Amino acid sequence: xxxxxxxxxxxxxxxxxxxxxxxxxxxxxxxxxxxxxxxxxxxxxxxxxxxxxxxxxxxxxxxxxxxxxxxx
Ligand code: 9UX
Numbered sequence: 693x694x695x696x697x698x699x700x701x702x703x704x705x706x707x708x709x710x711x712x713x714x715x716x717x718x719x720x721x722x723x724x725x726x727x728x729x730x731x732x733x734x735x736x737x738x739x740x741x742x743x744x745x746x747x748x749x750x751x752x753x754x755x756x757x758x759x760x761x762x763x764x
Pocket of ligand 1: 704705706707708709710
């Protein structure tokens with residue numbers, strides 16, 4: 693089973709930012725695929741929900757130095 697989540701991420705302005713966010717997420721256990729869209733400031737993550745959680749993914753992005761706005 694995999695889940696796909698698309699998260700808004702603020703603060704990415706260049707290709708290095710994109711790579712930082714991608715690397716931070718790919719390090720997480722259970723993350724299968726990451727794709728960052730710089731233009732829309734969104735990150736799509738495919739993951740195994742038994743190994744990774746949405747709060748854990750958000751935390752990884754925040755620890756990499758970026759902002760995840762609260763999703764209402
Ligand atoms: Mo360069 Mo992207 O400092 O933050 S890595 S703009």
